[in-house]
Amino acid sequence: MQGAEKNNMAVNKSATDTSYVRFENVQKSYDGEVLVVKDLNLDIQKGEFVTMLGPSGSGKSTCLMMLAGFEPATHGEIFLDDRPINTVPPHKRGIGMVFQNYALFPHMTVAENLAFPLEVRGMSRSDQEDRVKKILDLVELPQMAGRRPAQLSGGQQQRVAVARALVFEPDLVLMDEPLGALDKQLREQMQYEIKHIHENLGVTVVYVTHDQTEALTMSDRVAVFEDGVIQQLSSPESLYESPQNSFVAQFIGENNKLNGVVEKVSKGICQVRTDDGTLLHAEKVNVEGVGDKTTLSLRPERIELDPPKGTKNVVKGRVEELIYLGDHIRVRMNVAGNSEFIVKVRNRADKRPLKEGQDAKIGWLAEDCKALDYVGQL
Template sequence: MSSQELVKFAGVEKTYDGKTLVVRDLNLDIRAGEFLSLLGPSGSGKTTTLMMLAGFESPTAGEIFLNGKPITRTPPHKRNFGMVFQNYALFPHMTIADNVAYPLTVRNFSKAEREAKVLRALGMVQMDNLSARYPGQLSGGQQQRVALARALVFDPQLVLMDEPLGALDKQLREHMQLELKALHRQLGLTFVYVTHDQSEALTMSDRVAVFSDGIIQQIDIVTGLYETPANHFVAGFVGDNTVFDGTVAATRDGQCDLRLASGTVLSGLNVNAAATSSRVHACIRPERIEVHPAGASPGVNSLEAKVGDVIYFGDHLRLRCALPGQVDATVKIALSSPTVPQSGQTVWLRLPPEHLRVYL
């Protein structure tokens, strides 16, 4: 991945009714060769951002630059971007080869150039042996590959994808995620990918921009996004979390003490610099919680809990534990754990302070 800036959004805003901003003061740099995912719930502004980049929507304010030159008023067909939609948008009356050749036809490539480029693009997605078929004769996964080949065939400098795997079943979707990641690595193109699926974003991306209410809440590499969420929204939207509500009892050097309704005091990282007496949420990844038997001495930052359900997830066990005055805590433990609590047992949950993050 290059650090060179390819696309720049500068103060971009978008409103459809003149009142509500769907995208607010967007300042975003997209690096050449990176796989950037725009992640967020419905209505968060991620798809509108992609459509403005593609040229299908116009910003209400601000500018979009490509290689330092403004493209805000450049029509879509002159931006040289490949586009893949969720519904694939293939022409049903055209063969696979003709579907992939379509962008070359409208760009007036010669017949020989078209044939060579179509063969190469279909080869990239392992569909070259089905070029004579029609879209209706293909599975959903095969149609998705054809749509991707069509987006790549004219050698675009940027490939934009709007939830392209959303219509596939879980197993095929996960398989295609790995294939897309491998293809990105092989081609070295810049991919911008819209999704509401956080596991999809974490699997494929170099960086992820998390959207909410038209604003990027955090943009980071995937490990940074998962391990050090910038605020309560990101912590809750990306990955699983166990959450404790309480009040800040004391603050010191980037840390704070959190008093729960039960009176228990926990120490954690004071991410948003919450002041004493503030109502806050403390979040920790379920796999970071240590489980100790009732008779053991777990040390500081521990809570007594009662195990409700013990759920088998294939690669780990998930415990649901009841706590006084809190929602149930989720805990993940390895299948190889020497002691697996049973439903109904009392245990101690230790929350390492370096992994307990406190948010306003």
């Protein structure tokens, strides 16, 4: 949690007057006993694509519902364009929203669904038709205007739902796991389409998902939620490259963990003695100093087989299992007492093949290994 607090402070510092959406010390409880959202501070710039990522029950959807106005904040204030909106009812917030199951009105045609927000705003019939036509072209469904939602495929319904959230040209669009019901291939395609729509229209998007690939693909910034707290808020790249704590390292991408104790710190690099006595070098990220217990985090693709001389960390491991995946081979090894240690070996013709039970020499750079908060027994 240390990292998380540090992070929240960092977010506070970066709060500027230009932020479009701002959560200030927002807390939420449903039953008066458990805080679902604990002291949330978040700034979203205009035109940004921010994803709230986290396991179910981490409070991310609740945050979205509070922003949309369907749930009141128990404490704190939410600002939209520097206006406090806690007391503004949802229909006056002017926020577009895409729901998990699309919530397309089954008794209306696609065109009627799309015209709904325009009708509410008292727009003339001809203007409505123009807008509906334009937005249907944008989502590439011009021939579907007369259909009912039930007559559309999942992907088409998804597009209509996005179109309906955009048709009244809101500045802010919220999406609550909108791709959850689609199959993998369609989901990937829709990710790109939503990303492109965002780029073309320049709307601010707040997106909620539990799928890390989705978050990394689409977002400008990702807020990783856990236990009602933002663990890290940063770009997809730095989220993966420099996780601020063990939870983020574990949640985003694949990750090897090794436990140890810090023996020495110099120039941002600490020497860590693992439980079985191996001495490793790692970048100091989330440990206090000498004598601290730490969990080292290491990406499988950063580990090299038969490392060149001068590599900071070189250890021996025993190959436990080989899984052939075409472009690479997943090697499960027993390294420094951890038998779940994964190494991704590129599939190359010039390398001699590994065998199960064999000992192999592996190595990695100190910068690729992060010393993070201790998570306990592996």
